Amino acid sequence: MNQLRSQSRGTTVQAVLLAIVSIVLMFVDQRFNHLEVVRSNISVALTPLRYLVSLPAHTGNWASEWFTSFRDLVNENSNLKANSRILNARLQKMQVLQAENTRLRNLLGSSAKVADEVIVAELLSVDQNPYRQLIEINKGTLDGVEIGQAVIDAYGVMGQVIHVNQHTSTTILISDPEHAIPVQFIRNGMRSVAFGNGSSDQLELRYLPATADIRVNDELVTSGLGGRFPADYPVATVVAINEDLIHGFVSVLVKPQARLDSSREVLIIKPRNSPSPR
């Protein structure tokens, strides 16, 4: 009996110790960055699980591609050819425009704007925590990914990298409640900051002056201020303007251009070595 009692005291001590350890861990994790290394190492160990989880989706894609019928392929091929002809035609125009642009920039004396270098990555998993908007992608430090790099899809800015492991990395989406992105209206150049609010089809511009010139369908691009996101990538379009007449502010709801909940392929933008002055 005595032995039993001392044993149960042992587990009590152990439980209290472990509880204290977890609370300290939480505190440190919340306040400081020291645990990033621990997290990324454990995360590397968990990578096979993430692959396992995304396996059915990948297999599904692979199978549906494999079994696409011949006629579909022929149709697709002819469509693609037509498309590529159109795109080529546009590209020619683009080249002329680009040449003209460089010439004008030279005239103005500013450095030519080089196209950003990108890393192509694929979505591994979507974070299941309902309070966050995080995605896991399949490129890591070995591929040149670094914390803070911007992530885009074919339509617009998706977010930025917040954890990096060797082979995978975690991206916070612009719709995460803890994320904010500096933006600029294309139409009138007005600057603002777009906050995520947890739903993947909405961002919010808060506390704009009631006199601001904003219309529905205005387009927003990154302003490049703050140095995190490169300038001039599309971010969102305005869908609703809520006036708070009592306080003299308006808050604007905008819809992200990027398909935050359906894009599988993403691009990570590598910043150029010397950020060009704007």
Place this chain on the structure above:
Amino acid sequence: MFKLRYSVIYLSLIAGIILMILPLPESVKTYRPDWVALILIYWSMALPNRVGLLAAFIAGILVDVSQGTLLGQHALALVIIIFINQNFYQRIRVLSLVQQALYVFLLLFINQIVTVWVEGFLGRPTPFHAFLGAPVIGMLIWPWVFVTLRDIRRKAHLS
């Protein structure tokens, strides 16, 4: 051979982590039961000398990393419920599955409360249905978890 038999426990916990990161539609996501907690409760009831507080802590840290939550959040909750379980399992083991399920609901509820409190401290309030939904679902599937893991335990000749 001796060691190999016990790997069943780790495999079941890994399966639990996979079930917790498996993508689900947004609408049912908040009703996802805490699989790792269920599996830990089973093993700490069946093999209390094998699976205890340390296992709960490590499993919790793994869940935290895989879910991107604060390091230690699930660990704390799991350590607490496994500690409670260690004081009661002898009385609970002999009950019927339905009675056990009610007890499991209590444990899952405490687990949920701890997690939600931490989220609350971080300024992320939880909607009410999300608060109760997961423990209720966990309670409903407990009999199946119990029977499945018991069969696995018997196949592996663990006692």
